[in-house]
Amino acid sequence: MEMNNKFIKEVPIYIGTSIILLIILFLSIGLSVTIGSVDITVKEVYKVILYKLFKIGDSSVSTGPIADVVWLIRMPRIVLAIEVGAGLSVVGIVMQAIVKNPLADPYILGVSSGASLGATLSVVLGIGSVFGSNSIGFMGFIGAFSISILVLALSNIGGRSNSIKLLLAGMALSSVCSSFSSFLVYISDDSQKLKTITFWLMGSLAGAKWNEIIIIFPIIILGTIFFITQYRTLNLMLLGDEVSITLGTDLHKYRIIYLVITSLMIGMLVYVSGMIGFIGLIIPHIVRIIFGTNHKKIIPIAALLGSIILIWADVISRILIKGTEIPIGIVISIIGAPLFVWLMIKKNYGFGGNK
Template identity: 55%
Template sequence: MDKQKRLAKPILWAIILFVGLIVSILTAITFGNADLSISDVYSVIGYELFHFEQFQAFATGATHDIVWLIRFPRVILALTIGMGLSVCGVVMQSVVKNPLADPYILGISSGASFGATLAILFGIGSVFGANAVGVMAFIGALITSLLVLLLANLGGRTNLTKIILSGLAVSAICSAFSNFVIYIANDKSATVQIMFWLMGSMASAKWHIIAVVLPIMLVGTLIFWSQYRQLNVMLLGDDTAITLGMNTQQLRRWYIILSSLMVGFAVYAAGVIGFVGLVIPHAVRLVFGSDHKYVIPFSALVGSIFVIWADVMSRIVLRNSEMPIGILISLIGAPCFIFLMIRHTHRAGGK
């Protein structure tokens, strides 16, 4: 009976969040610069998803293209990016045992952006074909994450301060190299494209991009969810994990590689979007505790809903213009990071 009571709350929240995600998707599709009626929007969706004959008139035309080729992919991409970055934030915080870790703060997003910059400006990685930018972003994210851990372990045992400083240093180096590459390339059209990566946006959402990124995020999330016991043990420290017979070093490497893959393709699809992996896991832990059995799936759901509505806000906050979503989320995430840093200092025995 007690077990049923313990499971009742997570199941109820899972249902609420899943319904909230569906409602968010259906509502976000109705926002846009084009003046379309809600019935027309849902008629297009109804035809494309279910091929209802009564919606045959919406199979082609301007309304169809706006809804199915612009708005709907944008919402699904926001869902995908929110899920991936949130889950990567959860994993990073467990892997490095640092509550302030996320792909943005640890410099992984900057590394992915640098890899994408090299692919766009110089065609590096063209051997990978249409997904060259995504693969180069992944390689940049992987190298950056490994470099951060290497620097943090120099001169003795790693700690919170060393990890944060290593991430900031590596992020600054990647940003400097990206700016240098943009400067020497002297290509205005490419520079505009690079600005997309640096500020983040869902504007380039296309179904063929989602077909690549969404499976990676879903599979990555499911893999990490299946590893919830190992992630829970990691929070207890390496000594405890070794006592329980778990090889933390090997698992840590695999987790970093998979996280880098997810972050790299997130940057490939939507540019650099910071603080999602920091704010969402903390918000989820406030409600559900630190058990990764619940933190990972609920972070995926909450992160998806958050980024969907952040994208909607980025489209409507400025009249006749669009604010890059990376800027909007940073305006929210940076104060949260400062609050969490101060809170952690107090808990660690600061004044």
């Protein structure tokens, strides 16, 4: 008994929290798959899942409308919610460290404007139509990734890039992309196209497909693991370039590597889900308020918390109004903003968790 108590005391709190969040994540998956606008019993849901995953049960449950709803609609959305929630949360933490800005989110360096321009070009002008139903997502990916690389190139003109130059380059290119997007929307006289653009910019997991999820999953997992291994450098970034150089570390090359990897992650997430904002801003702050600034602790916790929140935000978005789906970006803002304000009031908080 004494050994057990000693072991519990020696286990770091962030590891215990990670285990609890992992359990909650599995419970959320198990419960959310049973919830939807189509009435299906819990027993029917798990008959389909058990057969699809482990070939347990009667093969007849693998076909028909119930199997299609469970396996082709609900499960892909849940898995995609995990990928997007984890990916945006991790990238949000990294972006805030790269630019040393508490208001940074995954789209801070013009990525959102680049993605929206790509999507607008696809919808209004038909560019990328060769990719069929995936044309909007593909063009959004191209736009997001291209602007990220341009920001990186522009910030290195006239000297090495730093957090300030990256922010300024991102703001400049963001304004250019937003202007072009606004112009294309203005000249378009097709209300259906405008509705399509608006819905995509607010984000949705409705288009989740297993073939896309399987491709994106290793990218998000490997990216998350990579950034966990880089926790010392990310911790240094919060101190600034001058301090890090004094300590013998030049952040320039790390900043370039991190931006390329985060841009790839964001581009892939934009491709499958459109623009889902705000989660990459609030999750890092919530985790820092509780656990401080050590990226070794907060990156895995943020990934798990982001996944759980996005799963339930997606459930709410598809059942809140019967017969229609609310863009998940709206749901995230409604849930997240009051929570963020409450946390700010509850604790004396500065960027990085300084109290």
